[in-house]
Amino acid sequence: MAIQENLARIKNxxxxxxxxxxxSKTKPEADLMEAYHAGQRIFGENKVQELVAKQESLPKxxxxxxxxxxxxxxxxxxxxxxxxxHGVDSLKLLVEINKQALKNNRIINCLLQFHIASEQAKFGxxxxxxMNLINDPIYKTLQNIRLVGVxxxxxxxxxxxxxxxxxKTLRSFFDTxxxxxxxxxxxxxxxxxxxxxxxxxxxEGSTMxxxxxxxxxxxxxxxx
Numbered sequence: 001m002a003i004q005e006n007l008a009r010i011k012n013x014x015x016x017x018x019x020x021x022x023x024s025k026t027k028p029e030a031d032l033m034e035a036y037h038a039g040q041r042i043f044g045e046n047k048v049q050e051l052v053a054k055q056e057s058l059p060k061x062x063x064x065x066x067x068x069x070x071x072x073x074x075x076x077x078x079x080x081x082x083x084x085x086h087g088v089d090s091l092k093l094l095v096e097i098n099k100q101a102l103k104n105n106r107i108i109n110c111l112l113q114f115h116i117a118s119e120q121a122k123f124g125x126x127x128x129x130x131m132n133l134i135n136d137p138i139y140k141t142l143q144n145i146r147l148v149g150v151x152x153x154x155x156x157x158x159x160x161x162x163x164x165x166x167x168k169t170l171r172s173f174f175d176t177x178x179x180x181x182x183x184x185x186x187x188x189x190x191x192x193x194x195x196x197x198x199x200x201x202x203x204e205g206s207t208m209x210x211x212x213x214x215x216x217x218x219x220x221x222x223x224x
Contacts, residue, residue: 003031004038006215014209018202021065023194023212025050031216032058044086044210048074055081067210069123072096080104086151086191086210087113089123091133094145101144108144111151111191114173116166118155127173134181147182149189149207150174154197163197167204174205 011020021044024032032043036059045051046068055064055078063083070085072093078085079100088094088110101108112133115124125133133139134147152170154163170192178187193201195214202209 003034003216007035007038007040010211010214014198014202018206019189019208021067021191021208021210022215023067023210024054024216025068025212027216029054029058035215036062040215042083048077051082052077075100076103079106079108082108084109084111084148086111087123088147089113089125091136091139094133094142095138098142098145106144107146109146109148111149111189112147112177114150114152114170116152116154116169118157118162124152127176130173130177131181134177146186148186149191150177151191153194154192154201156196160200163200164204167192167197167201167206171205 014020019042020040021042022035022040023044024035025044025046032054041061042063042065044065044067045054046066048070051064051066055062064081065084065086066078066082067086069087070093075093075096079097085097085108088097094110097108097110112130113124114130115126150170150173152166154166157163171190174190189207190205191208191210193206193209195211198206198209198211
């Protein structure tokens with residue numbers, strides 16, 4: 001019941017236009033089903049093996065997002081069904097996603113992941129790297145992927161000014177790409193904001209938030 005109550009509270013506090021990704025990594029299928037019965041349909045996983053297992057056994061109208069760092073050699077396992085890949089940070093990965101999407105006769109939606117945090121450990125592109133990617137002749141040949149927006153993670157800190165500044169940076173990257181380089185109705189998502197900072201993210205223009213602990217509670221160790 002707590003999951004249902006958490007979802008209701010969160011959905012009542014965010015704009016109706018904001019997409020809520022329930023970050024279900026490490027969570028048992030019973031927890032996902034509780035969220036599902038409460039109306040949640042978008043779930044995010046960061047381990048390929050865990051995502052595949054859950055997709056096979058859970059309802060088929062779930063929209064699955066891959067939110068972790070994706071290795072090129074594992075794209076083939078999720079290509080048949082994944083709805084959105086959040087963490088594209090290289091042309092090599094995009095080429096492989098396109099290859100596997102073509103094999104499955106699909107177009108796979110992707111977000112460009114930017115490094116906006118002060119921590120060096122987080123993955124992501126710089127703006128110059130993103131420009132090099134979309135201007136590369138190889139990118140222009142990719143017919144089975146669709147770039148639909150950007151994604152980033154703020155620094156894990158209590159400094160709200162720093163968090164806000166980093167989200168502003170991601171929003172500015174999105175605006176530049178949409179207005180100058182990737183015009184079109186499909187490029188519209190800004191995936192930023194997690195349980196600790198999603199309210200700031202929404203204020204700074206997020207269209208998609210990724211919440212785990214605020215829905216499901218603290219994580220336990222994944223069996224995968």
